[in-house]
Amino acid sequence: MPRYDFRCRSCGATFELRRAMAQANDPAVCPQGHPDTVKLLSTVAVTGAASGGAAPRQAPSAGGGGGGCCGGGCCG
Numbered sequence: 001m002p003r004y005d006f007r008c009r010s011c012g013a014t015f016e017l018r019r020a021m022a023q024a025n026d027p028a029v030c031p032q033g034h035p036d037t038v039k040l041l042s043t044v045a046v047t048g049a050a051s052g053g054a055a056p057r058q059a060p061s062a063g064g065g066g067g068g069c070c071g072g073g074c075c076g
């Protein structure tokens, strides 16, 4: 059975009730007996994704071109 949080506007107390979803919007009475209560939105746990993760860097490719001795005619 879902649980709902309420807050009393008379004394400011917060309390929770377990009730069927069909009665989710029914008025709740404060444990102190105050009828002036509001239903709070259930807090949703946010699984925090870390902001701006560092992208994995690629390993520098070994080898590669450039600087061969045959470029300038030394081999030819």
Ligand SMILES: [Zn+2]
Pocket (backbone or CB within 6 Å): 008, 009, 010, 011, 012, 013, 030, 031, 032, 033, 034
């Ligand atoms: Zn109250």
